[in-house]
Amino acid sequence: MSTTTLQIGIISFAHEGHAASYARCLTAIPGVALAAIADDNTERGQRYATQFGTAYYPDYHDLLARDDIRAVIICSENARHCEMVLAAAAAGKDILCEKPLATTQADGAAMVAACQEHGVKLQIAFPMRFSPPTIALRDAIHSGAIGTPLMVKATNPGSMPPGWFRDPTLAGGGAAMDHTVHVADLLRWIFSREITQVYAEIDARMHPGEATDDLGLLILDLEGGMTASLDASWSRAKSWPTWGGLTMEVIGDKGVLALDAFIQNLQLYSDITNNYRLVPFTGGGDPGLVQAFVAAVRNDTAPVVTGEDGLKALEVALCAYASAQQHAPVACPAGLLR
Amino acid sequence: MVNIAIAGAGTMGAMHAASCRNLPDTTLTWVADPLIERANTLAATYEARPTPDLAEALADPTLDAVIIAVPTPFHRALTEQVAAVGKHVFCEKPIALSIDDARAMTAACERANVRFMVGHVVRFFPEYARIKGLLDEQAVGEVGIVRASRLNAYPYLGRGWYSKFAWSGGPVLDMMVHDLDTLRWYFGEIARVYAKGLSYSPHQGKVDYALASVRFENGVVAHVETSWAHSNFRTAIEIAGSGGIIRHASEETAALRLEQAANTLSSDVQVPRSPLAESPYQTELRHFLDRISDGQPILTGGDEATRSLAATLAVLESVRTGRVIPFTAGWPALEVNALVDNNAAAS
Numbered sequence: 001m002s003t004t005t006l007q008i009g010i011i012s013f014a015h016e017g018h019a020a021s022y023a024r025c026l027t028a029i030p031g032v033a034l035a036a037i038a039d040d041n042t043e044r045g046q047r048y049a050t051q052f053g054t055a056y057y058p059d060y061h062d063l064l065a066r067d068d069i070r071a072v073i074i075c076s077e078n079a080r081h082c083e084m085v086l087a088a089a090a091a092g093k094d095i096l097c098e099k100p101l102a103t104t105q106a107d108g109a110a111m112v113a114a115c116q117e118h119g120v121k122l123q124i125a126f127p128m129r130f131s132p133p134t135i136a137l138r139d140a141i142h143s144g145a146i147g148t149p150l151m152v153k154a155t156n157p158g159s160m161p162p163g164w165f166r167d168p169t170l171a172g173g174g175a176a177m178d179h180t181v182h183v184a185d186l187l188r189w190i191f192s193r194e195i196t197q198v199y200a201e202i203d204a205r206m207h208p209g210e211a212t213d214d215l216g217l218l219i220l221d222l223e224g225g226m227t228a229s230l231d232a233s234w235s236r237a238k239s240w241p242t243w244g245g246l247t248m249e250v251i252g253d254k255g256v257l258a259l260d261a262f263i264q265n266l267q268l269y270s271d272i273t274n275n276y277r278l279v280p281f282t283g284g285g286d287p288g289l290v291q292a293f294v295a296a297v298r299n300d301t302a303p304v305v306t307g308e309d310g311l312k313a314l315e316v317a318l319c320a321y322a323s324a325q326q327h328a329p330v331a332c333p334a335g336l337l338r
Numbered sequence: 339m340v341n342i343a344i345a346g347a348g349t350m351g352a353m354h355a356a357s358c359r360n361l362p363d364t365t366l367t368w369v370a371d372p373l374i375e376r377a378n379t380l381a382a383t384y385e386a387r388p389t390p391d392l393a394e395a396l397a398d399p400t401l402d403a404v405i406i407a408v409p410t411p412f413h414r415a416l417t418e419q420v421a422a423v424g425k426h427v428f429c430e431k432p433i434a435l436s437i438d439d440a441r442a443m444t445a446a447c448e449r450a451n452v453r454f455m456v457g458h459v460v461r462f463f464p465e466y467a468r469i470k471g472l473l474d475e476q477a478v479g480e481v482g483i484v485r486a487s488r489l490n491a492y493p494y495l496g497r498g499w500y501s502k503f504a505w506s507g508g509p510v511l512d513m514m515v516h517d518l519d520t521l522r523w524y525f526g527e528i529a530r531v532y533a534k535g536l537s538y539s540p541h542q543g544k545v546d547y548a549l550a551s552v553r554f555e556n557g558v559v560a561h562v563e564t565s566w567a568h569s570n571f572r573t574a575i576e577i578a579g580s581g582g583i584i585r586h587a588s589e590e591t592a593a594l595r596l597e598q599a600a601n602t603l604s605s606d607v608q609v610p611r612s613p614l615a616e617s618p619y620q621t622e623l624r625h626f627l628d629r630i631s632d633g634q635p636i637l638t639g640g641d642e643a644t645r646s647l648a649a650t651l652a653v654l655e656s657v658r659t660g661r662v663i664p665f666t667a668g669w670p671a672l673e674v675n676a677l678v679d680n681n682a683a684a685s
Contacts, residue, residue: 133593136613145596145609255598257609264591264612266468268477270582281468281586283615 006298007035009069011060011084012076013044014164015098018125018286019075022096023052025290026073032294038063060084064091071121071297074098077170078177082107085122089114094121096293100181100317101310103172105336108314112307123293123303124310126185128246128261130288137248137259138190147254149191152228154183158244160234166212176202176216176320179232181313182246185305187220187228188312195312197221199329200320206235218320219329232320241267242278340627343368343395343425344386345416346407347376350430350457354405355384357620364627368395392416396423403453403630405623406430409499410506414439421450428626430457432515432650433643435507436676440647444640455626455636456643460516461523462622464614465586469577472584473524479581481525484560486517486575489568492545501543504679508537508546510654511677514564517575518552518653519638519646521562524577525554527668528649535657538680550653555665562653588612645669651677 038060039045049056265278381388403426447454535548
């Protein structure tokens with residue numbers, strides 16, 4: 001193995017779909033190796049270690065103890081991001097952390113501070129910033145295609161994921177936690193404005209027997225008078241032909257731009273599996289996300305999506321829960337501290 | 339580092355120039371076009387050297403490969419000229435206007451021991467490549483009937499030579515060749531074709547359109563539609579089999595749409611409707627360069643392109659004569675060789 005090979009580890013496949021995708025993206029980059037997988041779920045960890053032909057550790061501290069590993073990707077349950085980021089930072093590893101950054105503002109702030117203190121990079125996994133249609137939307141807005149942007153209608157619905165996602169103590173919330181942060185980050189990135197106020201309706205109505213919220217409707221104020229609505233729900237039925245999607249319609253004083261980021265699919269009607277489903281024909285944002293992290297580590301440059309970005313998006317989600325409790329809009333981020 | 343010359347500074351030449359800039363270890367060093375102003379403009383954009391005479395570029399010992407993006411009647415002469423000096427050839431589709439020319443081009447590249455690729459770019463569009471993957475996985479079982487469609491507006495303006503039938507072959511040779519090539523990739527050799535259309539009707543020159551029935555040796559039946567009668571470009575394909583259906587329509591997968599208020603319409607605003615991480619033209623050129631580097635087979639080499647041309651000429655022959663054109667081992671069994679002009683019909 002070449003001495004210049006960049007060794008990266010993955011800690012936990014709890015966020016299973018994303019972790020597996022990041023692993024595939026990593027191994028597709030020349031000169032990058034998936035050095036090890038750590039997972040306290042032995043069956044899951046060993047299965048992926050075998051699939052990717054790499055080392056397996058039940059205890060992530062053993063992965064962090066390896067000096068040849070320069071960086072880690074953390075895909076654990078949301079509430080466990082904090083302890084792992086703190087440990088990885090202390091071990092001097094650069095970090096790509098799954099979203100949301102954390103489940104509390106205090107945890108998130110501590111993670112950002114720890115990475116600064118130890119001089120390691122902290123990038124948050126917001127792959128939508130790397131989705132070619134989303135990049136084209138941002139470019140079109142910046143080129144003045146619709147004049148001055150005024151309002152945004154956004155949706156990020158999905159189907160309810162299994163397992164720990166349904167346990168608010170591990171996930172930090174339900175649909176509104178899971179799906180607010182992507183669009184909150186896109187709004188901040190596309191328009192270069194902070195979200196200043198959050199109103200939200202949040203409830204659990206579509207999945208009987210589940211303790212966690214499955215619908216979220218947010219109305220957001222941005223700096224400079226822009227406003228946006230966001231549907232952050234686990235509202236896609238089991239018979240829906242794909243996992244969900246992300247749309248943004250931006251209304252400007254000279255036109256409208258409509259993004260449907262996950263529409264680049266083939267339609268597959270199968271009598272073999274007796275269902276109708278959509279089959280993506282593009283790679284989405286994950287390859288760009290992982291390439292950007294690798295570039296930041298290799299070139300010792302600042303990550304393009306920072307820990308602060310992760311914290312800002314988390315604050316919007318936490319404000320949404322505060323607003324839903326109060327039936328009133330709350331200032332962001334001050335509202336979550338009340 | 340691979341040094342590339344582009345012959346023909348038109349629409350496709352500019353497209354390939356952009357790919358050269360984006361691909362690593364690839365430099366566009368020459369742009370050749372007898373219309374020297376066009377060569378100057380494109381060369382200036384990409385910091386290449388312009389020349390009115392391709393021979394000047396071919397005399398450059400550092401040149402590795404030439405992209406031929408000139409009107410189809412000139413493909414053979416340029417391919418032979420480039421191969422003769424030992425440079426690799428990437429030629430736009432269709433490969434030629436006759437099977438004889440196409441075979442001569444392929445043979446010239448083989449004799450000169452240079453690589454030869456024809457730009458059947460649809461095989462490199464991610465949606466059509468993903469369909470190939472699903473078919474290889476038997477996702478819809480045994481395929482029965484296929485419908486493929488490729489529509490555009492009549493090329494009155496800006497694409498001068500396309501509207502000259504004797505040069506372009508109309509929409510059948512310009513566009514249907516894509517679907518016939520892609521369907522051959524999916525399903526193998528053709529058994530017979532029967533087609534109707536306007537290419538030899540008095541309407542040609544203002545509107546052109548064709549419908550073809552294509553039967554494959556493996557039993558698959560395909561309906562292929564091509565048009566210069568619509569208002570904007572679009573494609574669609576549906577593949578029905580014993581286990582299900584695969585569908586794609588470009589109109590339904592536009593990830594980005596721009597609507598402008600009527601009083602503020604700005605024609606200079608361009609928004610890509612289906613943004614991709616890499617343009618299919620760049621994927622195609624990357625394939626060419628990778629195969630030069632590793633010596634592995636090219637997906638759309640001379641023989642493949644010649645067979646797809648033969649299928650397309652057979653469709654036109656059926657349109658012209660009203661006959662069914664049978665095939666033997668992938669080649670039209672009746673006398674089909676060169677594009678037959680439609681002057682008689684149009685006059």
